Amino acid sequence: MSDSKGNSDLLPGSHTGSGGGLNATPEEPSRGAEHNAESSQGLSAARDLRLWAWLYSPALTLWLLGLMIVAMALGTIVPQGASVEAYERAFGVPLGRLVAKSSLTHVFSAWWFSLLFVLLAVNLTACVVRRVRIVARAQDAAASPLTSAQVRGRRATAAWSIRLAPAAAHDQLARVLRTRGYRLIPAPAGAKDEMALRARRGAIRSWGPIIVHTGLVVVVLGAACGRLPSLAFHRTAVIASGDTYRVAMGEKSFGIRLLNAGIERTPGGGPSQYWARTQIVEHGKVIRNVTITPNHPLRYHGANVVLDSLFDAPGYAVEVKKGKSVGCVPVVMDSSGRVDLMSSVTLLKDPPWLVWVRGFRAAPGGEPGTEGGPAALVALDESGAVTANRREIGWVGAGGLDYEGVHFELVSAHASKGVRLGVHRDPGVPVVWSGFGLIVLGCLLALFVTRREIAATLSPKGGGGTAVVIGASAFGLGPGAESVLDSLGADLEAREQADRG
């Protein structure tokens, strides 16, 4: 028995080309078919074929992937939703203004970004449909007799001599393959089956990439569901202890009443756990008590309520007066003892300033007007928005502070503790989870299953023996084609020695 010979590509398990079956499958319509389609019906059919070919084309896939990569990268490098001044500071005045006017300031919600996903879904769907047809066809019985060229076209080939007549040699090879878990593929009707043999193992792996791509399409569909404004929402609820926040969801509306919230601390003083004890209230009745902690949200009627942060309003506010009171800025602290900048802010009408508290000191300080009591550090932006023109005007205590004809004064307010909850509803979540499941299943198939194919031709030799040429292919991370042939050859040799013995 001769040794196996691999071809020039020595390593196992690679897969080239887009087909996977034993028979070649046509990738594109033939030139002859296109030339013959001269009628208008034929031209229309040709256009449809070209459109279909473009939809599943690898070039379109690569272009879409490349564009998505670039767009996403830009979306993380260019600050999203910032002010014109912020872009001018980052990129210089001319370029910054150009960027501010472009959709680079909101890449992830831009129409063209969504269009990339739509095109990708179409491309993936077309690929899946095409691939299912190829795989299903390849797994049917062989449509044509096996040729020597098909055998030699495999990833690895080997030649042996068996001291048996062709029919007996065929049976021996078939037995060896069956014991190794291969499924023999029936020869086409009329073929001399002692002269050729096909076998396959792990065919289910062909479905792995199909399942992954189907899962991706399902994920994109689920994400699209989550963008429907009539069904999905993402809100922030600021609830003080004892208050109830109403989650408006039409007939399924319900209330979340905050009973209490707090922090558990480690011996070192850092936060160990945040918690919020709440009640779900519906039609005036308490449905159940729920404790919300990080990673343990409240889920009810499809709403997903998470604990974002705790706040502590110590009972102070900065009152703004221009002759009469024109507004109040609450002093709200977060769970780390710093001012909660998102809550300690107010937009005034006259003057049209954005005013916020950037610091708070309960103990007396040294600034004028603050002796003998707590004080708040006030900042404002006279443009009424968050810009680079923001300035701190100073510490404001009970004595007050005047700035450009406006009086700021620290006054008592309602003290409260509370939580900031994220209230989310996304009807696409179950669809996305299904897509994830398909992706994981497809990846598992691709990782753990190796598809192996054997094609062999047998021809009589002088002296009563049989010359066998075997071609093998392997697709996956398991043993490659050369290893398959090696172990097959060892098996055949062992059987021949046993027969001789």
Added chain:
Amino acid sequence: MEAICIKLSFGLYLGAALVYVLYAASRWERVGQFATAVAWLGLGANTAALVARGIAAGRVPYVTMYEYLMAFAWAVAAVYLIFEWRFWGARADLRPAGSLALLLAVGLLGYGSSLSAELKQAQTLMPVLKSNWLIFHIFTAVVGYGAAGVATALAVLYLVRSRWPGPDSWLRQLPEPAELDQAAYRCIAFAFPFLALVNITGAIWAYDAWGRYWGWDPKETWSLITWLVYAFYLHARLRSGWRGPRVNWIAIIGFAAVMFTFIGVSQLATFSQSRHSYASGR
């Protein structure tokens, strides 16, 4: 114990890398076997360090930046050694690639050792990290990034070797370009599902922790970009038939995306608003 094991693994990885270089030059089998043995010892020391850290911290040992660097180095070495043992062997001797792979592990451990003492401490978990998803999410990242690192070592070696191909080249002792190219592909094919799982487990965890499964957070986005780059590689190779230097450059770009996701994202101006900012290591 952990510090000793880390220093030991650093030294053993470096030693193994140098012996692999010697093997590449001489092709003496004993030298190659010795390099492999030293590499396995280094992996053992690295494993011991991770176990010690896990016991000391009372949790999985790959949460902080320092721990993740230890785990990343471990994954690079482990994936390389498993591929060498399981998939390569006598038919395609790719042990010269071990030098680059282990030098990457050395670099990761070196960067970890340069962090401040405060960042090296075993910190208790922040409330938002107290979830079983932490185990799966970061483990899949460790394995996926490790395999990507090994693939990059092979791709770099491919580009060097293909510059001077053939049996008469001064680099003739190195594996043939086709073998390196194929091995890099197999590493990426192995890494790809894990990189997909990083995004999937992260999304499921984010739904519990932050109320939404995807928010285009910079870290999330770059993790997806990394996966898409490798998807580009696989489609270019398998569907468009790309071979040669350009597909290996894509593999290297993919690893650049891995490193940017791991370390570079925290340098972005937009990162301060990221929900992942606790993982910046600063």
